[in-house]
Amino acid sequence: MKNKVVVLFLIISAYFLVSFAPVVKNDLNNIEDPTIQEIINSYKKNISLWPKPTIDKGVEWKEFASIQRDTAYFTTQDRPEVILGKMLFFDPKLSGSNQISCSSCHDPEMGWTDRRKVSLGNNHLEGTRNTQSLYNIAERTSFFWDGRASTLEDQANGPLSALHEMDMDVNKLPEKLSQYKGYKKLFKDAFGDEKVTNKRINNALAAFQKSIKSQPSRFDKFIDGDYNKLTDQEIYGMHLFRTKARCMNCHNGKYLTDESFHNIGLTYYKRKFEDLGRYEITKKAEDVGKFKTPSLRDLLNTSPWMHNGFFDDLDGLINVYNSGMHMIDPTAEEKAQDPLYPYTDPLLKPLSLTRDEKAALKSFLEAMNGSKFKMDRPKFPLE
Numbered sequence: 001m002k003n004k005v006v007v008l009f010l011i012i013s014a015y016f017l018v019s020f021a022p023v024v025k026n027d028l029n030n031i032e033d034p035t036i037q038e039i040i041n042s043y044k045k046n047i048s049l050w051p052k053p054t055i056d057k058g059v060e061w062k063e064f065a066s067i068q069r070d071t072a073y074f075t076t077q078d079r080p081e082v083i084l085g086k087m088l089f090f091d092p093k094l095s096g097s098n099q100i101s102c103s104s105c106h107d108p109e110m111g112w113t114d115r116r117k118v119s120l121g122n123n124h125l126e127g128t129r130n131t132q133s134l135y136n137i138a139e140r141t142s143f144f145w146d147g148r149a150s151t152l153e154d155q156a157n158g159p160l161s162a163l164h165e166m167d168m169d170v171n172k173l174p175e176k177l178s179q180y181k182g183y184k185k186l187f188k189d190a191f192g193d194e195k196v197t198n199k200r201i202n203n204a205l206a207a208f209q210k211s212i213k214s215q216p217s218r219f220d221k222f223i224d225g226d227y228n229k230l231t232d233q234e235i236y237g238m239h240l241f242r243t244k245a246r247c248m249n250c251h252n253g254k255y256l257t258d259e260s261f262h263n264i265g266l267t268y269y270k271r272k273f274e275d276l277g278r279y280e281i282t283k284k285a286e287d288v289g290k291f292k293t294p295s296l297r298d299l300l301n302t303s304p305w306m307h308n309g310f311f312d313d314l315d316g317l318i319n320v321y322n323s324g325m326h327m328i329d330p331t332a333e334e335k336a337q338d339p340l341y342p343y344t345d346p347l348l349k350p351l352s353l354t355r356d357e358k359a360a361l362k363s364f365l366e367a368m369n370g371s372k373f374k375m376d377r378p379k380f381p382l383e
């Protein structure tokens with residue numbers, strides 16, 4: 001009797017499986033991946049209705065947002081503390097040699113960078129890191145590649161005093177500038193009296209730098225509803241940026257940066273070009289090789305890229321990210337023997353982008369370039 005029950009159960013089960021199979025097959029045949037054109041059309045609407053990006057669990061992210069033209073620009077430039085800050089920024093008298101200014105590395109005609117792999121300063125000494133652009137600097141939450149300064153005002157003393165940058169004794173700088181009647185007047189206009197102090201110098205420099213902003217790009221106009229501003233290829237590239245290419249895990253929000261720090265596999269640990277990054281500030285093993293996520297605004301104006309300036313070609317840069325960047329992760333044994341041996345950030349993974357997908361992604365990155373304005377250099381006080 002027991003055997004008959006088992007046989008009957010198997011016959012009934014087989015019947016249901018056979019009956020169900022055509023239904024499953026038909027359901028699969030009716031599922032179609034969205035075509036590229038459907039994907040493109042899904043972005044030609046209010047950004048709140050866009051497809052959600054591919055974001056890893058635990059990652060805090062912000063949706064894209066457009067920047068607007070700075071309608072207060074000329075009013076801002078007429079503020080006394082900004083006028084003073086601009087003079088100081090371009091004046092080589094802030095350096096020990098009287099030959100180097102802040103603008104030597106942050107040139108307005110070069111996207112507020114110097115277009116070098118690494119900076120070149122006092123006595124033609126090379127630095128070890130790439131000069132970061134000043135576009136939208138007021139929106140940053142920390143400064144330098146390793147985040148060692150929390151305010152723009154605190155940041156100033158670093159390049160002013162560094163031997164391989166401006167090599168100025170900042171304690172002597174107020175007295176040096178006080179010798180110029182033109183500066184005394186500028187400080188009085190900005191702060192109410194002629195007294196020159198380091199704090200006032202730094203505050204004025206920061207006030208001017210905070211006025212440096214990106215101009216809207218075609219990307220921004222697309223977000224704001226002008227859907228003809230991006231080509232189909234650029235829109236598809238934006239979709240890849242948000243999904244398969246995984247870029248939005250780190251580059252998100254209005255300025256396309258998470259304001260955080262990541263090890264992307266370019267630490268060169270215990271090799272030539274080694275740079276331990278944020279670890280030098282925190283002394284935490286997990287921070288070895290981590291660097292600040294740069295903004296992607298005006299990307300074409302700010303090459304070369306990365307903390308070491310090793311990349312000046314977008315195709316090469318995309319290929320590196322496509323690889324996954326995990327070529328030098330330590331084995332378990334190596335990590336046990338050396339706790340500082342860094343792991344590449346797990347957010348980075350092989351992407352398997354096709355040639356056409358890489359071309360589309362590149363076209364989108366290029367579409368975020370909008371700034372063309374070149375600032376004239378002021379005539380700073382000579383007596």
